[in-house]
Amino acid sequence: MGEFVLDSYDPNGFYCEMLRCPATGEIRDRLGRMPMGEFKRRAAGAEEALYRLGITFTVYTDSQAIDRILPFDAIPRILPATEWDQIERGVKQRVTAINLLLDDLYHDQKILKDKLVPAELILGNANWRPQMRGVKIPHKAYVNICGTDIIRDEKGVFRVLEDNARTPSGVSYVIENRHMMLRSFPDLVDEIGLRSVEDYGMRLVGAMHDIAPPERAGDPAIVLLSPGTYNSAYFEHVFLAREMGVPLVEGRDLVVEDERVWMRTTGGLARVDVIYRRINDDFLDPQAFRPDSMLGVPGLMRAYFAGNVALANAIGTGVADDKAVYAYMPRIIRYYLDEDAIIDNVETNICREPSALRYTLDHLDELVVKPVGEAGGYGITIGPRASRAEIEECRTKLLADPANYISQPCISLSVSPTLIDGAVEPRHVDLRPFAITGKDTWVLPGGLTRVALRRGSLVVNSSQGGGSKDTWVLE
Amino acid sequence: MARFVERAENLARILEVHETYARDKRGGRDWYTIVQLNADEEIFAEKYQSVSAKNVLHFYLADRENPTSIFSAVKSARENGRALRPLISTEMWVQLNVFYNRLAEIGDRELTPGALSPLLNEIKQACQTFTGIAEGTFYRDQASYFYRLGRYLERGDQTTRLLDSKYYVLMHDTDVTNMVNTGQWLALLRAASGYHAFRLLHQNDLTPWRIASFLLFNPSFPRSVFLCVREVDSALTALKSRYNLRGGNDVAEGLDQLRSILGTRSIDEVLTGGLHEFIDFVQRYLMAITDRLGAAFFGHPPVERAAWQHEELWPPLVPASPGGLQIQSQA
Numbered sequence: 001m002g003e004f005v006l007d008s009y010d011p012n013g014f015y016c017e018m019l020r021c022p023a024t025g026e027i028r029d030r031l032g033r034m035p036m037g038e039f040k041r042r043a044a045g046a047e048e049a050l051y052r053l054g055i056t057f058t059v060y061t062d063s064q065a066i067d068r069i070l071p072f073d074a075i076p077r078i079l080p081a082t083e084w085d086q087i088e089r090g091v092k093q094r095v096t097a098i099n100l101l102l103d104d105l106y107h108d109q110k111i112l113k114d115k116l117v118p119a120e121l122i123l124g125n126a127n128w129r130p131q132m133r134g135v136k137i138p139h140k141a142y143v144n145i146c147g148t149d150i151i152r153d154e155k156g157v158f159r160v161l162e163d164n165a166r167t168p169s170g171v172s173y174v175i176e177n178r179h180m181m182l183r184s185f186p187d188l189v190d191e192i193g194l195r196s197v198e199d200y201g202m203r204l205v206g207a208m209h210d211i212a213p214p215e216r217a218g219d220p221a222i223v224l225l226s227p228g229t230y231n232s233a234y235f236e237h238v239f240l241a242r243e244m245g246v247p248l249v250e251g252r253d254l255v256v257e258d259e260r261v262w263m264r265t266t267g268g269l270a271r272v273d274v275i276y277r278r279i280n281d282d283f284l285d286p287q288a289f290r291p292d293s294m295l296g297v298p299g300l301m302r303a304y305f306a307g308n309v310a311l312a313n314a315i316g317t318g319v320a321d322d323k324a325v326y327a328y329m330p331r332i333i334r335y336y337l338d339e340d341a342i343i344d345n346v347e348t349n350i351c352r353e354p355s356a357l358r359y360t361l362d363h364l365d366e367l368v369v370k371p372v373g374e375a376g377g378y379g380i381t382i383g384p385r386a387s388r389a390e391i392e393e394c395r396t397k398l399l400a401d402p403a404n405y406i407s408q409p410c411i412s413l414s415v416s417p418t419l420i421d422g423a424v425e426p427r428h429v430d431l432r433p434f435a436i437t438g439k440d441t442w443v444l445p446g447g448l449t450r451v452a453l454r455r456g457s458l459v460v461n462s463s464q465g466g467g468s469k470d471t472w473v474l475e
Numbered sequence: 476m477a478r479f480v481e482r483a484e485n486l487a488r489i490l491e492v493h494e495t496y497a498r499d500k501r502g503g504r505d506w507y508t509i510v511q512l513n514a515d516e517e518i519f520a521e522k523y524q525s526v527s528a529k530n531v532l533h534f535y536l537a538d539r540e541n542p543t544s545i546f547s548a549v550k551s552a553r554e555n556g557r558a559l560r561p562l563i564s565t566e567m568w569v570q571l572n573v574f575y576n577r578l579a580e581i582g583d584r585e586l587t588p589g590a591l592s593p594l595l596n597e598i599k600q601a602c603q604t605f606t607g608i609a610e611g612t613f614y615r616d617q618a619s620y621f622y623r624l625g626r627y628l629e630r631g632d633q634t635t636r637l638l639d640s641k642y643y644v645l646m647h648d649t650d651v652t653n654m655v656n657t658g659q660w661l662a663l664l665r666a667a668s669g670y671h672a673f674r675l676l677h678q679n680d681l682t683p684w685r686i687a688s689f690l691l692f693n694p695s696f697p698r699s700v701f702l703c704v705r706e707v708d709s710a711l712t713a714l715k716s717r718y719n720l721r722g723g724n725d726v727a728e729g730l731d732q733l734r735s736i737l738g739t740r741s742i743d744e745v746l747t748g749g750l751h752e753f754i755d756f757v758q759r760y761l762m763a764i765t766d767r768l769g770a771a772f773f774g775h776p777p778v779e780r781a782a783w784q785h786e787e788l789w790p791p792l793v794p795a796s797p798g799g800l801q802i803q804s805q806a
Contacts, residue, residue, distance in 0.1 A: 042589040049593070060576035182495045190504070195660055205678045224680070245674030 003107075005031040005039045005075070007415060012424045015156045015414040023080035024475055030188055031075070036422075041418055046184040055176050070173055071467030072180060073418045074098045076188075077429055077449040084195075084473045087150065087158060087433060090149025090343030093333060094148045095435045098165055098320045102142040106132045106316065116335050117328050119353070124409045125325075127166075129281060129289065132226045136303060137314050137363045138211045139439050144312040145204070147171075147448075150343060151445045152414035159346045159411070159424035160329070161430065162281040165321035166313065167278050170448040170468075171434045172236040174245070175200060177470040179323040193475035195445035201243025208244075208274045210438025211310040222246040223263060225254070227279050227295045237278055244276075251279070256299030259306040281315055321342050323372035324350060346411060352403035360407040361398065364391050365405040369398065382458060384410050391455075405425045413458055416469065418451055430460050431471065446471035476559060477626035478610075479552035483545045484602035485633035486535060489640070491595035492666040494588075506531040512640040520543035522648075532586050538595075539580075545598060547576050565606065573599045581588050590696060609612055617718050624768065625708040631703030632761050635754045637666055642750050660686055667698050687740035687750060691757075701737040706766070708734060722771030726764055733760050760789040 009021060014133065018024050031039075047069060050056075056067040065177035076120060077086070104111050105122055112119040121138035122128055149161045180195050182189060212220035228250045241248035247263065253260050254272065262269035264470060277284065283293040303309045319325065323411030325332075330341045339402040349356035351368075364383050371379040381394040398405055413425035433447030449469040450460035460466040493509060507526045510519045515534075523530040549571070555561060556571045578598075585594045602770065606626070612771060613619045641663045664670040673689050678803065693699040708730040714720050737757075745753045745781045769775030 038589075045589065045593060067499065130599070142758040179495070184589050186494055186504075186592075197660055198658055202681060203677060209679060242671050243674065245676070245678040 002148075003036060005034050005036060005424060007032075007036075009284055009360065009417050009422075009424045009426070009464070011417075014428075015152060015154055016426065017152070017414050017416040017429065018075070018076050020156060021078060021080055021083075024078045026074070026192065026473075027078060027188065031157055031411050036092070039074070039084060039420065040422060041124065042184045046074055046180045047072055047181065050176070050180060050212065053176070055083060055172075055235055057235065058230075060456060070189070070322075071453060072177060073427075073451055073453075073467055073469045074185065075417050075424070076181065076183070076415050076470045076472045077176075077431070078472045079431075079446065080474050083158075084445065086342060087431075088445075090150075090158070090160070090341070091146075091148050091433050091435050091443050093146055093337065093339065093342050093443045094160065094163065094329070095143060095437055095441050097329070097336050098146070098303065098317075099140050099142050099162060099332040099437065101332050102317060103137070103349075104336075105141040106135065111332070113336060114335075116331055117325065118352075119321075121324055122319055125322055127316070127322060128283070129301075129316030131301065131305070132316040135315075136307075137464075138214075138310065141207070141211055141437045141439075142314040143317050143320070144207050144211065144437050144439070147296060147432045148435065150431045150433065151346070152431075154412045154414075156414065158341050158343050160326075161346055162323070163321040163326060163329070165317045168432070168434065169233045169236055169278075170432055171200060171241040174434070174444065174471065175446050176239070176447060177468060181470045185403070186270060191261075193471070194474040195475060197444055197446060200434070200436075200444050201245070203442050204240070204276070205244050205246070206313060207438030211312060211418075212273050213307055213310060215226050216271075216273040221263075221271055222274045222421045223249045223254075223266045223272050225249055225251070225275050225279055225297075226285070227251075231406075232279075238277070239331055241473065246276075249293045251293075251297050254300070256303050258296060259299075259303045259308055261297070261309045263299065270332040272309060274312065276312045281318060281440050284315070300387070323370055324352070324403075327406060338395045346408045350405045351405040351407060357398070357402045357405075361395060361404075364395060366410060368410050369394050369405055369407045372405050372406055378460070382410060385456075385458075413452075416449070416451060418453070418469075420453065420455075425455070427455075428458050428460065429469065445473040476551050476555035476563075477622045479548045479555065479627040480605050481626055481629040481633060483548040483552070484599055484631075485637070486543075486545050487598040487602070488666045488668075489637065490532065490535060491592060491599070492662045494591055494595065504528070505752065508640065512636060515541075515543055528588075531753045532591065532623070533583075535676075536586060537581050545564065546581075549575050549578050559618070561717075562618040564590070564608070565613070566612050570605045572609050572689060576604065577601070617714060617720075618716075620710045620714045621772075624707055624714075627706040627710070628761055628765060630698060631700045631707070632758060634690055634698050634700050634703065635757050635761075637663065638687060639751065639754045641753070642687075663690075663695040666756045669696055669698065672696055684742050684746055687745070691745070691753075692737060692740075694743070702736070704737060705728060705735050720772065723768065726767045726780050727772060729760070729764055729767065733757070733764075756790055763790060 030298045050069045058068050084250045085281045143165040147164035151161045171470050206398050208222045224241040259273040282289040284296045285300040286293045287298050327350045333341045351357045369381045413428040416429045417424045418427040434444045449471045450466045451468045552577045553571045692701050
């Protein structure tokens, strides 16, 4: 262990976010002057503070509920202005294309008629919502909140790994991590020229105003709909409701009458115009979707289709962030915008196509195989890391249902120096910027940097032992 | 006692927010604004060579010779508490004692970046604990009403100081898209613990005049000047009605007048007349109330404040706008 932070840090040949970036000179100097003991003390203090603030998610075991914090690493991930510029433009382009795609799919379906995307991929998709055909969405803004997962390969090239166009989470950590850094390491931030993340809540409210039913524009009543206190992201729901200054409600707090949505209050029913919902489509309205949903609001879809309430995100966006549709995204961008993708995809084999299936089966030990319908890093097989038995299990699943899988080359994600058991070691990171879209699209500078805390692990998801870092976009 | 605890809490709030949020475009922090805010330029210059974060923090946190430091405020609260010992609860006294002893052992290491924010939080919580203990244990006799009077007088005054500290930034940049200043406004609200309450009221409208209006006039925000004056008024009314105290009629009259000004004047009127001028007026008014309370109930000699006091009972009313008087005469 070195005397100062970064003293004995070695990125082991991976692309290092800190060392490869010339703009981090000053920050490296400051870390280089900070004694390890002090750094560890402050980092521990920061985690303690997160715990005290209740910035936790709950893990349920048979007998008890345990509050855990998302592990927070105090060495920031830094993005210089030029790199951020590319990411910001790339994310905006992607969100624009996704919204144009959704508008097309739920109206004219030109892209299917032109056979750019296989129709069965869309129309047979579990997240396709035929009820949305012909429904008009203000500003064609289907995806009001989008989280785009971006990785960086061994050459330092940014690539989109995944779009999250349903109910992406994690933005609360972006803002709380920043507050934590400002409290625990104010001297690291001084005079660095850091882009602020303070106005996310206001931007979100702005977008909700943009999509409110026109006759209710001006001062629409906005609520945040949460599945409730048992949801693992409940902290984030509370956080966002407070940042937006809007009521946090559960399904049972809302009622639909005359195709209008009302909120139960102590003073009677109050009209609701915009719902930022953190509940998936299929649980939203038991009359329209899953009849067994206890979380939803019966009749909500009738009010929605009548144009009396706006939902963010719109219904049916899940068809656009599907891992199989993802493979077509560069072509989709070109189709609607006549532009090349500003941030490339990771090269993807669509196993529903026979040649891609054959290729995947022949190279299972080199590829990452992902089921298309899953989120949270579940069901992934990483070829180079898998045992013989795991590879064979993957082969069986693939052959049974090829259309349910895609495969991608195994990319060595970039690393960032991370405090692990008292020493600073390289750990793989990704980035999830958040884009808000109403009349137009705005991207929160930075985003959530997730870090795979287990040595060598490429899986950054919080459900799989991931942590997070503050992301600094420099001026 | 109440006033000193409020003062310590408010100073801790200002320092914490300054340490954490109140940054300029490059992320820097100008510590001298805090010295200016407290009008301590002279005694600060006598003791310290430079305006570094370390010096300013030491001056306001731990400096035993600085009468406006948190240490001095808590020391004074404890001394008051000792004198009032027969009137206050044992728990209140214990809290003051524990708090004082904790502050007495603050070392330089706690004034370093990273350690400071937890320390300031601890101080704020110790003050809030004291306030909570008083609420739960203080026998509701005359002393307790005077305690309330002091607490709210000080709190109202501190809120005006907080607002005044940022008025320059607030008033000279109306560009709402400018995130640096948005950050300063948010810092101001956070310092007053008003951020979330404000967001509830104004989801999409973070303008300086709304913030100023909120801190001055909001009837429900526990630190607004209006609410504080209302609480002072109700404590005084209780003293007069329950304990038949005869003094303080002039104070009651003055409070009525101040309440009605705070309750009816719009922020637009205040801004046209000058926010700083209005704040100055409120501060002088609160000072006059303090003086008169002292004279009415404790036999304090009248305090020499300013020329207006010799001729007038209360500070001259600031006009709502330069043309305000004319409009009145036409009406």
